Amino acid sequence: SQKIEQNSEALNIQEGKTATLTCNYTNYSPAYLQWYRQDPGRGPVFLLLIRENEKEKRKERLKVTFDTTLKQSLFHITASQPADSATYLCALEGGSGTYKYIFGTGTRLKVLA
Amino acid sequence: EAQVTQNPRYLITVTGKKLTVTCSQNMNHEYMSWYRQDPGLGLRQIYYSMNVEVTDKGDVPEGYKVSRKEKRNFPLILESPSPNQTSLYFCASSFNADTQYFGPGTRLTVL
Numbered sequence: 001s002q003k004i005e006q007n008s009e010a011l012n013i014q015e016g017k018t019a020t021l022t023c024n025y026t027n028y029s030p031a032y033l034q035w036y037r038q039d040p041g042r043g044p045v046f047l048l049l050i051r052e053n054e055k056e057k058r059k060e061r062l063k064v065t066f067d068t069t070l071k072q073s074l075f076h077i078t079a080s081q082p083a084d085s086a087t088y089l090c091a092l093e094g095g096s097g098t099y100k101y102i103f104g105t106g107t108r109l110k111v112l113a
Numbered sequence: 114e115a116q117v118t119q120n121p122r123y124l125i126t127v128t129g130k131k132l133t134v135t136c137s138q139n140m141n142h143e144y145m146s147w148y149r150q151d152p153g154l155g156l157r158q159i160y161y162s163m164n165v166e167v168t169d170k171g172d173v174p175e176g177y178k179v180s181r182k183e184k185r186n187f188p189l190i191l192e193s194p195s196p197n198q199t200s201l202y203f204c205a206s207s208f209n210a211d212t213q214y215f216g217p218g219t220r221l222t223v224l
Contacts, residue, residue, distance in 0.1 A: 008153075034212075034213075036213075041218070042217065043117075043203050043205075043215030043217055044156070044203070044213075044215045045215070046212050046213055049211055049212065089155070089156065091156075093210075093211070098161075098163075098169065099144045099146060099161040099162070099163050099169075099207070099210050100158060100169075100171060101146070101158055102158075102172075103155050103157070103158075104155060105153065105155035
């Protein structure tokens, strides 16, 4: 079955630096992959989607890459700010023609002022 | 305002007492889904619906029921709740199955 892994350890970085979060998956080749932000006690908020034929996607200070050979997606936040502190979730679609999704457990990011 | 709403937001109940968590969206979305979130296990999909009267199982459907009689509503039913269903539940909806909008969550405790 599909498996998706994110670094479960918290990531602490200094304000202004670039944060890089990793999402690895196995046993599957998803048509697309998503990244979400989740704040404590709140629902996830969609950030970016990247398709299998796209190498890179950008949105403001966010950048996502998708390497289908390595089965890995990297999520970058440039010029990070304390307000970026949250848990970031990776999700992959679980099957063509379905609304099935597999989520990673998330990586908690803390940006230090 | 475009949103997904869930009720109740918090619920404490006892084993075996049937309950329903409601989910409603005002965005005319075709797709709706229920997830549960547990520490260390992340978000796991319970059921999803691709249209009215069309539902299918996610990864953890045991102990849950759903129905989709109207486009805007997708209630989650626990016929006989057990303590292992204590969790944080999220409803989500989507127009085209790729961008999901999540509700605020329902924290359920089963004693």
